[in-house]
Amino acid sequence: MLPALVIEQLPRLVRAIKLLVTEDPEEAAVLADELSGVTAMVAEKFTNDRTAEGIQRALLLTVGGVSLGLESLLEEECAHESEDERNLIALNILIEEGVEYVFQAGFRLIRELSALPEDSLVGEYDSDPVYAQRRLKELFVDICTADPGESWSGYERYLGQLQQRQGVQAIVRAAEWLRKHHYEGPVKDPDLNAEGVIALAVIFAVEGGGTIVARTTQKGFERFVKAVRKTNPDFETGWAHFLEKIPAPHRALIAERIQSYREHCTVLQSIRTKAPMKQLVAELENYAGSELDTEYP
Numbered sequence: 001m002l003p004a005l006v007i008e009q010l011p012r013l014v015r016a017i018k019l020l021v022t023e024d025p026e027e028a029a030v031l032a033d034e035l036s037g038v039t040a041m042v043a044e045k046f047t048n049d050r051t052a053e054g055i056q057r058a059l060l061l062t063v064g065g066v067s068l069g070l071e072s073l074l075e076e077e078c079a080h081e082s083e084d085e086r087n088l089i090a091l092n093i094l095i096e097e098g099v100e101y102v103f104q105a106g107f108r109l110i111r112e113l114s115a116l117p118e119d120s121l122v123g124e125y126d127s128d129p130v131y132a133q134r135r136l137k138e139l140f141v142d143i144c145t146a147d148p149g150e151s152w153s154g155y156e157r158y159l160g161q162l163q164q165r166q167g168v169q170a171i172v173r174a175a176e177w178l179r180k181h182h183y184e185g186p187v188k189d190p191d192l193n194a195e196g197v198i199a200l201a202v203i204f205a206v207e208g209g210g211t212i213v214a215r216t217t218q219k220g221f222e223r224f225v226k227a228v229r230k231t232n233p234d235f236e237t238g239w240a241h242f243l244e245k246i247p248a249p250h251r252a253l254i255a256e257r258i259q260s261y262r263e264h265c266t267v268l269q270s271i272r273t274k275a276p277m278k279q280l281v282a283e284l285e286n287y288a289g290s291e292l293d294t295e296y297p
Contacts, residue, residue: 009153011067011146012074015083016090027095034099038062041100046137057145064144064154066099069106071155106144109158114139116165117172120194174198174250175214181245182214189215196291198254202261203268203287205242206235212245217293218281225280228271235268 020028039055039062046061048054070090078089094102114136117126125131143161146152175194178201179187197214204213207227216224239258246254261268266283285292 009151011063011152012070012090013063013066014148015087019091038099038103060145063148064146065103065106067146068144068154069102072109110140113162117168120168120171122192124190170253174253177250178212178214181212183211187215193289193291196289198257199287200291202257206238208233208238210241210245215291221284222277225271
């Protein structure tokens with residue numbers, strides 16, 4: 001069996017600089033000077049600039065940061081050109097705009113990415129500036145460390161993380177909207193289990209009336225179970241009324257959750273049976289997490 005073909009993809013900065021042999025030597029000297037300046041700046045802010053190791057790590061971060069900026073600028077300007085053409089355009093961007101401009105474009109992507117939620121469990125520490133700075137640095141190091149002589153997939157990993165975090169952000173924003181429109185008034189707890197909020201809202205919606213429940217107690221859930229068992233509402237009608245209240249930016253996500261719960265939610269599957277309340281509460285806790293207060297008043 002033949003080995004898989006491995007295509008070497010050096011950092012975009014390296015691929016562009018290799019074309020300098022055909023350019024003006026003065027341009028090469030200018031780019032080298034600009035790269036040294038950016039590396040010194042990175043060393044001062046992100047590594048120990050007083051050691052050889054710190055300078056070396058700063059160089060790797062500079063290569064990745066500039067390459068990330070180049071990739072994003074190339075996507076804006078020339079998404080369909082060949083790789084050779086893209087390398088030449090990347091070199092022209094470096095010469096015309098300057099290395100620091102391109103690096104800042106790449107670093108801005110990292111900063112914006114770090115501001116997106118990584119998890120649908122949100123706590124007070126997520127908005128803490130010290131934690132935010134640490135998270136930014138870790139993300140920068142993770143994505144932008146690029147050895148000039150080895151393949152680098154930082155841009156692809158950036159795109160993957162961007163897509164994943166944008167999905168999480170959509171979940172968090174939908175949960176925040178549900179909290180704001182909770183039937184008893186806005187829920188203002190800084191800790192947020194976004195999936196738990198959505199789960200409660202979707203489950204309680206089957207009772208009908210379009211009431212939005214973003215948090216509940218065990219007593220509130222017991223009332224809900226008794227009402228459903230007594231009136232036997234049509235779940236689909238309840239979900240339809242509920243969806244009518246959801247604004248367009250969140251509707252598709254909520255509709256997906258309804259479809260999932262329609263098929264797989266053990267609480268809804270058991271609620272019309274003779275399953276004991278203790279079992280139902282335990283099952284709901286699996287969905288709602290900290291958004292269910294199990295302490296009985």
